[in-house]
Amino acid sequence: MSEETTVLAEEKDQSAEPQKWQPSILAILCNWCSYAGADLAGSARMQYPETVRIVRVPCSGRTDPMFVLKGFQRGFDGVMVLGCHPGDCHYAKGNYYARRRIALTQDLLKSLGIAPERFHFEWVSASEGNRFAALINEFTHKLEELGPFDGVA
Amino acid sequence: MKDRVLLKDKTGDFLGFLAERFEIVAPVERADAPAEFKELAESDVPALDGSKPMMTPKDYLLPRHEVLVKIDMAGGETKVETPLPEEKPRVMLCAWLADAQAIQVLDRVFLDRKFVDPYYSCRRENLVLFAVIPAEMRWSWFSGSVDDVETWKSSVDGLMYDLGDRFYIESTSEKGAELIASAPLSEASETDTAAKNKLWDAFKNTGLQPFAGKALYENLAWDDPIWEEMAQKCIACGMCSFMCPSCSCFDIQDETCGHCVERYRCRDTCQFEDFTLMGHGHNPRATQLPRSRQRLLHKFKYQHEQFGVVGCTGCGRCVELCPVNIDIREALNRTCVEPMEQKAEA
């Protein structure tokens, strides 16, 4: 099995519901910015829910819409993709390609009847550890309001 | 054996009678899709008259997705469990006769050989089978061309002929006779019997092809140019096999979820490239040509050699549905009849 699918299979299993339901989140992070941002948040001991499962990708441009769809198929309550701010891509333009693809993925989810709030796309830089933690908290609250995702089938 | 009739406005009583004794399996109407065979729930509307396209009864006897084995590896111990379907008396209503005959083919594969398939057998063993002859035959049917359909009556326990406001119910086995003798049905009149006979003749003579009555299994040639012609057009989807009442090839796959493994089977078809592809890369049917040939030869030659029955029963689904209009009837006429005629001329 590839790294991605292994992660998806295992993570969902581990995120078996604790006493109080907490939304499970699949976060796909660019190695150069948001992943570093998450690292920063961690080393600064910032608090954010532990039900986030992080998949590191070399660039938000590597984010195949299938990753997002697979996340929902496996029953994550929310999926999030974070990349470098426009103009800041480590590979010059990967996030520009990602931008179109992700925008259309949002539209596809809408067409499929999945609440748009369950998918979140944002630009987060390596220095924005604070913002990373805040985003996760915010997304978690939003998902708590929405309630558990009832799955694709 | 006394035949009887079911007035259509009394269908509810008849189904009620059956429900007390059996699990009823019947085609259930679906929006924008062919009716599907399933165990009848209260809210379900059965499609009893057989006039519209329907999925095949194999979808019930051999589900598209069936868990064969569950393996639980939690706590370092390995438990292997075999979830068999419940054995209970079942009655299957309103399969097309061609589909009911196709169950004979499935029986040969799943019950007759050295190993009995326990999953199939649980559903099949206590099944009473009633086929339907609809008021009008579908344009694509050609059952009378593949076999002597009179002999098919013994493959079912009874037949329901759609005579407009009523079904004429004919029993063709002891089980069937017992059932209709005690069921809330009316007596058949001579007019009913005459109408039924007429309908039977229509079924027998429906879509008769030039190859009818010819021993196809003797005449299908390995090196016929038709295979190449079919392979050219074929887009290699699996519709003809998946919608076929007698195609039963399957794949077995494992799925892991945490400490649990589910081993399931699902449909597969000789039309897919990876069907015979081996781990080390060799594929005995590496191109579409042998795959197209396999489908026809399997039905008309190999299964005849193996079981003495023809694998195709002329239900016409592949004829109607093939995206590129590869018509099995045309192929058979071309491969068998034309060379025979040419031989006769020469």
Added chain:
Amino acid sequence: MIDSQTTNNPITTLPYTPIPATLTKIVTESWDTKTFHAEFNDEALKDSFTYEPGQFQQVSVFGVGECTFCLTSSPTRKGHIEFSVKKVGSVTSALHDMSEGDLVGIRAPLGNFFPYNEWKGKNLLFAGGGIGMAPMRSLLNFCLDNRDDYGEITTIYGARTPGDLCFAYEFEEWNSKGKLHLTVDVGDDDWKDHVGHVPGYLKELAPSPDNAIAITCGPPIMIKFILPEFASLGFKPEQIYTTLEMKMKCGVGKCGRCNIGSKLVCLDGPVFSLAEIDELPPEF
């Protein structure tokens, strides 16, 4: 017919259900091939389990899938079964990653077997290439263990390089109780035996077809060239046996992918005589 039917082997009633077995020993045969020894966890089955040379089994790595292997051990050597695995796909790779003590699932015995009863008193000639030795090893050891039933037992075994030869630990036995001829395509500094392909070596050795049965197994290319050699030595199709390989899933005649014409390799095979193969369409 063999009597797995009368034993307590669940395969007769639940043919898809793998039986847990533990890998007791793993032998590295060559850079890409390992031989696994397995014992059923169920003690009663372990004792009663019986099979015939030539039969095969389905081995499960739970969660990855199932794969077909011949039973390469001889039924005369009881207590455990053996299978040799060349690393090619996902299941075989998973097996290669396993250690002694790990658990597998086994469905066996499946398929037909070599008609050794009809061969009593005859000379047997084994000609194998590479991993093709695995299905023949079961029969070879079986015949060596019933040595008095047979005439000469000669083995010609070839591989690409000396390092590719499997079962080296049994060569001595094969050569003392019978006669063993080894050959490799490419030798090395230590290689003292024959160098060349199996078909060519067969021609050189020129065994007599009189009162003999030839059993051959190996890669398709070897089979292609060895059959004419047998023919020119005077072997008739009825005297030549091999095992065929097709993709299998169920192993019990249901899943429908291992047919060659109207024969199913999993039920009617894997052992076929050349006379039988000549009747089949050329699609394997």
Added chain:
Amino acid sequence: MAEIQDKIREEAKKALESGEVGVVIGWGAGSVPFKTTPVFIDKPQDADKLVWNPACTNNLAVYLTRWARDGKVGIVAKPCDIRSIVTLIREKQVKRENVFIIGLGCGGVVDTGLMEAGDVRMREITSLQWDGDDLMVTTEAGAVKVPAAQALREQCKVCHDRSPAISDVSVGDAVAPSEDLKIEIPGLSEDRQKYWQEQFAKCIRCYACRQVCPACYCETCFCDRIEPKWTAKKATTDEAWMFHATRAMHLVGRCIGCGECERVCPVGIPAVELARELNAVAKERYDFEPGDPEAEKPLLGAYKENDVDPAHHSE
């Protein structure tokens, strides 16, 4: 109609005789009068096997990746089929110089399923012809006129481009675009999540939709890959969801809306709908149309600095 058919045959014959192409892919008479079947004509004298009638539904561009790889082939193509060819050329699956397009104007093709739902007895049909806007169904009992609205395929009712976008020879006159009708899919506008669950629950995973699709040209589809296993082979709703959702995503900027996937689906899943909705978005947001020969780069193989930013969308 008959003149157009004659012209198709003539052009095919010319192209074969001159040796410009080795084969012409077109429609031939089907096994029944209300169907046609793809034919591969490689001899000039066989050009008379080509037909043109309201049942010429197949999008023959699906064969190009296989046939036009090593040499030049002729193809008889409706405007929608040509849009597929445009996509294949843009995505470098086919070289423009390897296809000789005999382009047709087209007012739409028929949906035989709709005819069957009407009163037409399929067995008795002897021919199908257009008569103005109506479909003339000739049967053993006589001729019946079926209004276009009842006979046309849904996709044809909303087709904007009824004349060839590109071609080497164009047969027949330009056809006016249809009035802007909408495709109404019952149930779709309500609970979409539930709607698609019900649809995908029907899927039998026969892959006819994928195989018939000229835009699904991958050598190995993601769902046939063993590692990583993106979708399991089993026909359960969630796996079918994964298959169809991913396929829709793969079709953005590729699907030209010919509706073949929907036509061939044996269980009536309107598979084209998801891709069609996405393409409507692509048109509005990125001014991209898959069938447009002027569009040089694939939709997702390009970007603009001022593209819509989805990050601010989700706020």
